[in-house]
Amino acid sequence: MLSGLQHFVFCRRQWALIHVEQVWAENLRTVEGSLLHQKAHDSLDRESRGDLFILRGVSIQSRELGVAGQCDVLEFHRCSDGITLKNKEGLWQPYPVEYKRGVPKENDADRLQLCAQAMCLEEMLSCDIANGALFYGEIRRREEVVFTHALRQKVRGCLEEMHDYFQRGYTPRVKPFKGCSACSLSELCVPKMLRQKRVEDYVNEALSESLGLMHTQEDNE
Numbered sequence: 001m002l003s004g005l006q007h008f009v010f011c012r013r014q015w016a017l018i019h020v021e022q023v024w025a026e027n028l029r030t031v032e033g034s035l036l037h038q039k040a041h042d043s044l045d046r047e048s049r050g051d052l053f054i055l056r057g058v059s060i061q062s063r064e065l066g067v068a069g070q071c072d073v074l075e076f077h078r079c080s081d082g083i084t085l086k087n088k089e090g091l092w093q094p095y096p097v098e099y100k101r102g103v104p105k106e107n108d109a110d111r112l113q114l115c116a117q118a119m120c121l122e123e124m125l126s127c128d129i130a131n132g133a134l135f136y137g138e139i140r141r142r143e144e145v146v147f148t149h150a151l152r153q154k155v156r157g158c159l160e161e162m163h164d165y166f167q168r169g170y171t172p173r174v175k176p177f178k179g180c181s182a183c184s185l186s187e188l189c190v191p192k193m194l195r196q197k198r199v200e201d202y203v204n205e206a207l208s209e210s211l212g213l214m215h216t217q218e219d220n221e
């Protein structure tokens, strides 16, 4: 799933728990995020405004990259070197827009997801897409993203790694970091427990406690 790219960039273990092990937990952020996407998709699915044509909730895929997903909003801007569209006069340049809750992130997760969408659209529509935009719900503003060669290479690298993990059914080990406090899977991933002690020590400790309890019960009988 193309949307998994943002999980993978945030934390490879989180991505594997969701997409390889099929574990999912909702928290406030994920609920708010899905409501924002629903809002983007619930509006009219197509709209024309002069030199702008808008489609919403567009299914996309790339055979080359091996991903599929959805584009929240796909704008087409009338221009002289765009592509033709069915039942539309003139030439149009595709411009993907992705809706996100919150504010722009420090990492590249959102930019990579948008770039991957553009790469899918380029393959599907046989065109070049130089840029798109991220819309952030908290600041209610767009941030333009240029799809550079470096960003595209990073998308390819991440997707290759994701395919490799998926085929091997591999879930990376816990490496706690500050993002864990906002992670919807923190209760399932248990980073604090694993940071404090090794699993083996934890299990041995739990067994000793149980044996101790059993001895106490026998002594009392």
Ligand code: SF4
Binding pocket: 011, 012, 013, 014, 017, 174, 175, 176, 177, 179, 180, 183, 184, 185, 186, 189, 190, 191
């Ligand atoms: S709790 Fe931390 S290490 Fe575990 S999946 Fe979430 S972000 Fe990754």
